[in-house]
Amino acid sequence: EYVTLYSFSTENWTRDEEEVGALMALLEETIRRETKTLVEDGVRLKVIGRLHELSERLQKAIAGAVQATSGGTRGTMTLAFNYGGRAEIVDAVRRLVRDRVPADDVDESAIQKRLYAPDHPDxxxxxxxxxxxxxxxxxxxxxxxxxxxxxxxxxxxxxxxxxxxxxxxxxxxxxxxxx
Incomplete structure (x- = not known):
């Protein structure tokens, strides 16, 4: 019911600028091309990662596809884009701090709730x-x-x-x- 694809890591920014640009363009093109198929197949799209670091144009394409597929009930496809596991954990800890969670209340559940896709099963x-x-x-x-x-x-x-x-x-x- 759930599949997650590692599309672009936070470490990929160190690649050649031309290659990074090509990967960004490929993601945008693929999202625009495949959204209709995902909707027809009843697949919900989710994109996780540090999306705020992407171009505004790419963020809009992602948001549009996520919204268009939000009614999907046959499965969920998650793209991990500008994603890193360590970055996700750091971001979850930052949310704990921002939420002023007392240290004694920090447990696996508190961290899980602050991950990029807290509603997804492991x-x-x-x-x-x-x-x-x-x-x-x-x-x-x-x-x-x-x-x-x-x-x-x-x-x-x-x-x-x-x-x-x-x-x-x-x-x-x-x-x-x-x-």
Whole structure:
């Protein structure tokens, strides 16, 4: 019911300016092109990250797509854009401070409520493409008990067959949640 895609990390700003510009343009173009399909398919779009650091034009495109898909009931697709797991935790702590939450009242629930997508369930499965065996600053709080599946396939080449393999592997696992 929920899928989150890591589209652009807070660390990606250090890339070549031309590459960053191309990625921003690609996101805007993709959002404008795919919003109608998401609406038709009943998929709600959510975008998480430090969106206030994006151009006003891109913020408007994102807000328009999120609003247009807000009635979707068949699933939620979240794009993590200008996102970093550490940045998300820092931002949650800043919200705790701004909300003047007493130290004795700070617990997992208080932090969870201040994450970028507090209403989303934690991921059950983290799929890593490109043969990487690390979480790469992605949903650090949320993936605490996620199962991880890795493939050598690069993201653009990730296929339905790869997804089937990941889901079949996941289905055979016994979730222990730290126990």
């Amino acid at each position: 991921p059950d499965l983290l799929i890593r493409t490109g043969g990487e065996l690390r979480v790469s600053n992605f949903l650090l709080w949320e993936v605490a008990y996620a199962e991880i599946w890795a493939t050598e396939a690069l993201w653009p080449d990730f296929s339905v067959s790869d997804l089937d393999q990941a889901l079949n592997s996941y289905a055979k696992r016994e979730r222990r949640f730290g126990r």
